[in-house]
Every structure is written in structure tokens, then in C-alpha cells.
Amino acid sequence: MSWLTTPAHARWLEAEGDRLLAFGRASRHPDGGFAWLDETGAPELDRPVELWITCRMTHVYALGHLMGRPDCGTLADHGVAALRERFHDRVHGGWYAKVGPDGPTTTDKTAYEHAFVVLAGASAAAAGRPGGAELLDDALGVLLEHFWDDEFGMVVEQWDESFTTLDGYRGVNANMHTVEALLAAADVLDDASLRERAQRIVTRVVHDLARGNQWRIPEHFDTTWTPDLEYNVDEPAHPFRPYxxxxxxxxxxxxxxxxxxxxxxxxxPEWLLEDARSLFDASVREGWAVDGADGFVYTVDWSGTPVVRERMHWVAAESTATAAALHAATGEAAYADWYTTWWQHVADCFLDTEHGSWRHELSPRNTPSSVTWAGKPDTYHAFQATLIPRLPLAPTLAAALRDGLLP
Incomplete structure (x- = not known):
């Protein structure tokens, strides 16, 4: 029997989401934003505060507020305030990727983080939090003015502080989260033009690049969007740009x-469902339990051979969410079966019932590891995994909660 459609499992998901919201409260940084949490859930206040973590946690607590969870609105407001003040570059616009007690610790402006500012703004705006709508408007303006490349229908990666010099690297990871952010903003603002931009990115990455490469998506490119297949071959376990x-x-x-x-x-277009099926099938074929133990390997090479075999919590979370999405789109029992298999794997291996949240990385034998990730920096992937199975595929999460679509 699949758990996907049972009310009892929905209640379990709700309880797990509440557990994650409770765990993340400790990340509220006294100087603004959200801190990196260690394995026990203690905030590492001596390290710079990361923009991507602050955005993700602002998004999570805006969702929590929309679900009627006490104190989540206050935490979302804390994040919005940091994004409008502590992280914001008042001179050149945009947001710094890391800040410390004396200001930014790096001054480059990066698309990955800016996509999350849009997502945080969209969720805060949907939740009606003070400054949320203004943050969303500002973030979209920066993203579309400085990062959107209309020639290629993609976003560029990295500018210097003044948006004067553009780095030559182009990456798919930032574009993936830009799609997520554009879809969220499109729903919150009822702006179809943002969905059209998201469609351009998905067409290039999924229908062209993935389909043309046996569904193994190239991640790293030069200025003309020519793949660099050997990028970071000497640093294969990189957390954001692995080989x-x-x-x-x-x-x-x-x-x-x-x-x-x-x-x-x-x-x-019909190919959206067809290609989603193919990507899912490829992830199972080349990623799931391919080395003698349950779990998804982190990366494979261009022949499909595992490279980094550590298991990441975010991959496990995405596996359950994607299986649920495909079941919602097709009604096919096989996806519901995979959904059950993967939540059981999460429960067996990733849930940390002693210290809270999920273990962020496991070894190839599903024991705690820290080759790529140390600590438990945020709850974004895991929390979304508790919501996606309980909501329709459209509108996106914050708009769906705003519209009362959670059963």
C-alpha cells in the first residue's frame, strides 16, 4: 500500500513539518538573518551569515505563517528585515552573499543567491508580511535587469559589486533555482511573463541539454553556453559546483x-511531462542504490558511473517530492510506490530523532558523513518535502497556502 493518499500519512507529514519548524527557530541570528546550525542544532554565530540560508529560512517561516504556526510570522519578518537592510547593497543594488559583524565578507553578486531573494520575497509577500511585497519587487528588478540574458533565455552567474564586470562562468544550478523563484513570483503577482521566462530556461536545460545528453544534465558552461564537462574534476564533491x-x-x-x-x-507543451518522466527514470537508473546500499549517489560521470557516492539529504527530500508530483500528474501507482520507498529511506537513515532535523549527509553505507556538508544549515528541502505531497502542482507553495488549498 502506498502512503501517498492516506490521511494518516498526511498527518505524519504535518508533524514532521512542525518538527522542522521547531528545529530551525534556533537559527535566528541576533545580528540579523539566519545562522548556520551545527549537527546538534546550535547556531554557529562566529561564521559569516549566508544569504542563501537567510532567504531559504525566510521562505520556510513565511510558509509556516501561512499554515497558522505561531511565531513563524515573526521569524519571517526577521528574515525580511535582514534582506532589506543587512544584506542589501544600498549603493549598487542587489545583495551580498555573506555578511559578518563588520559588513560583507564577499562583494560579488551571484545569481544563485539572488534567485532565493526572489523566492523569499514572493513567500513573504504571499504571507502579507511587512516589507515582503517591496522585497519581491526589488529582487525581481535586480534579477531581470542584471542576471537575465535574453539572448540565451538563461541567467548569468556572477557580477562584481557594482554590476560592472561579469564573470565568464555560467551554471545550471542558479538557473534551476531561478525557475523555482520565477514560478513562485508569477503565482504571487499573477504575472504570466515570469512563467514564460521560466519556460525558456526549462526548455533549454531539460528539453535540449538533458534530452540531448542521455538525461545527464551538464552543469557548467562558458559564456556561449558551451558545456565544460571537466569543470571541477579535481574538486568532485563541491557543494554547489561538483564535477x-x-x-x-x-x-x-x-x-x-x-x-x-x-x-x-x-x-x-506535451514534452514537459514526457521529459519529467525521463529525468525521473534516469535518476532511479543511475542514482538509486547503484552501489550496494539504498540511497542516491551525489554525482555520476558522463558514462553514468558514480563519482561522489555520499548521500545528501536534499536529494532524498527531492526524490519524495518528485515522486509525489509525478503521481499527481499521472495517477500511476509506480510513482506512489517509489514515494513510499523513499520516505521509508528518509525515516530509516536521515531523520535525526536525537538532535532534530535531518542528517544532511551520509556515507555510502548510510552512516553520518561530512565530505561536502557539515552541520544542518537549513530546513528548506526537507520542509518543502512535507508540503508538496499535500498541495496541488499549481499554484506554487506560498500562493497555494495563501489561497487555502492545503487540505
Whole structure:
């Protein structure tokens, strides 16, 4: 029996989401933003505060507020205030990726983090939090003015502080989260033009690059969007730019294609569902339990051979969410079966019932590891995994909660 459609499992998901919200409260940084949490859930206040963590936690607590959880609105406001003040570059616009007691510790402006500012703004705006709508408007303006490359229908990666010098690297990871952010903003603002930009990115990455490369998505490119397949071959376990193809991203792209398809409605091209199926199948074929133990390997090379075999919590979370999304789109029992299998794996291996949240990384034998990730920096992937199975594919999370679509 699949758990996916049972009320009892929905209650379990709700309880797990509440457990994650409780764990993350400790990340509230006294100087603004949200701190990195260690394995026990203690905030590491001596390290710079990361923009991506602050955005993700602002998003999570805006969702928590929309679900009627006490104190979540206050925590979302704390995040919005940091994004409008502590992280914001008042001179040149945009946001710094890391800040410390004396200001920014790095001054480059990066698309990955800016996509999350849009997501945080969209969720805060949907939740009606003070400054949320203004943050969303500002973030979209920066993203579309400085990062959107209309020639290629993608976002560029990294500017200097003044948006004068553009780095030559182009990356798919930032574009993936830009799709997520654009879809969220499109729903919150009722702006179809943002969904059209998301469709351009998905078309290039999924329908062109993935389909043309046996569904192994190239991650790293030069200025003309020519793949650099040997990028970071000497640093294969990089947390954001690993060598090779990243299994978890195939699952995320599949899910985002389904959200886009649902948002487009009758105008959605047929290939969105077909390609989502193919990405899912490839992730199972080349990523799941391919080395003698359950779990998804982190990366594979261009022949499909595992490179980094550690298991990441975010991949496990995305696997359950994508299986749920495909079941919602097709009604096919096989996806519900995978959903059950993977939540059981999460419960067996990733849930930390002693210290809270999920273990962020496991070894190839599913024991705690820290090759790529130390600590438990945020709850974004795990919390979303508790919501996606309980909501429709469109609108996206914050808009769906705002509209009362959570059963």
C-alpha cells in the first residue's frame, strides 16, 4: 500500500513539518538573518551569515505563517528585515552573499543567491508580511535587469559589486533555482511573463541539454553556453559546483517541469511531462542504490558511473517530492510506490530523532558523513518535502497556502 493518499500519512507529514519548524527557530541570528546550525542544532554565530540560508529560512517561516504556526510570522519578518537592510547593497543594488559583524565578507553578486531573494520575497509577500511585497519587487528588478540574458533565455552567474564586470562562468544550478523563484513570483503577482521566462530556461536545460545528453544534465558552461564537462574534476564533491552530473538536480528539474506544466495549463507543451518522466527514470537508473546500499549517489560521470557516492539529504527530500508530483500528474501507482520507498529511506537513515532535523549527509553505507556538508544549515528541502505531497502542482507553495488549498 502506498502512503501517498492516506490521511494518516498526511498527518505524519504535518508533524514532521512542525518538527522542522521547531528545529530551525534556533537559527535566528541576533545580528540579523539566519545562522548556520551545527549537527546538534546550535547556531554557529562566529561564521559569516549566508544569504542563501537567510532567504531559504525566510521562505520556510513565511510558509509556516501561512499554515497558522505561531511565531513563524515573526521569524519571517526577521528574515525580511535582514534582506532589506543587512544584506542589501544600498549603493549598487542587489545583495551580498555573506555578511559578518563588520559588513560583507564577499562583494560579488551571484545569481544563485539572488534567485532565493526572489523566492523569499514572493513567500513573504504571499504571507502579507511587512516589507515582503517591496522585497519581491526589488529582487525581481535586480534579477531581470542584471542576471537575465535574453539572448540565451538563461541567467548569468556572477557580477562584481557594482554590476560592472561579469564573470565568464555560467551554471545550471542558479538557473534551476531561478525557475523555482520565477514560478513562485508569477503565482504571487499573477504575472504570466515570469512563467514564460521560466519556460525558456526549462526548455533549454531539460528539453535540449538533458534530452540531448542521455538525461545527464551538464552543469557548467562558458559564456556561449558551451558545456565544460571537466569543470571541477579535481574538486568532485563541491557543494554547489561538483564535477559531473548531479542526480538530485535531475529530480528537481523533473518536478519544476511539472509545476510549470500545471501553471501553463492548456498551453503547456506535451514534452514537459514526457521529459519529467525521463529525468525521473534516469535518476532511479543511475542514482538509486547503484552501489550496494539504498540511497542516491551525489554525482555520476558522463558514462553514468558514480563519482561522489555520499548521500545528501536534499536529494532524498527531492526524490519524495518528485515522486509525489509525478503521481499527481499521472495517477500511476509506480510513482506512489517509489514515494513510499523513499520516505521509508528518509525515516530509516536521515531523520535525526536525537538532535532534530535531518542528517544532511551520509556515507555510502548510510552512516553520518561530512565530505561536502557539515552541520544542518537549513530546513528548506526537507520542509518543502512535507508540503508538496499535500498541495496541488499549481499554484506554487506560498500562493497555494495563501489561497487555502492545503487540505
Amino acid at each position: 559531473g552530473a548531479t542526480i538530485g538536480h535531475w529530480l528537481e528539474w523533473a518536478r519544476l517541469a511539472l509545476h510549470l506544466r500545471a501553471g501553463l495549463g492548456a498551453s503547456a
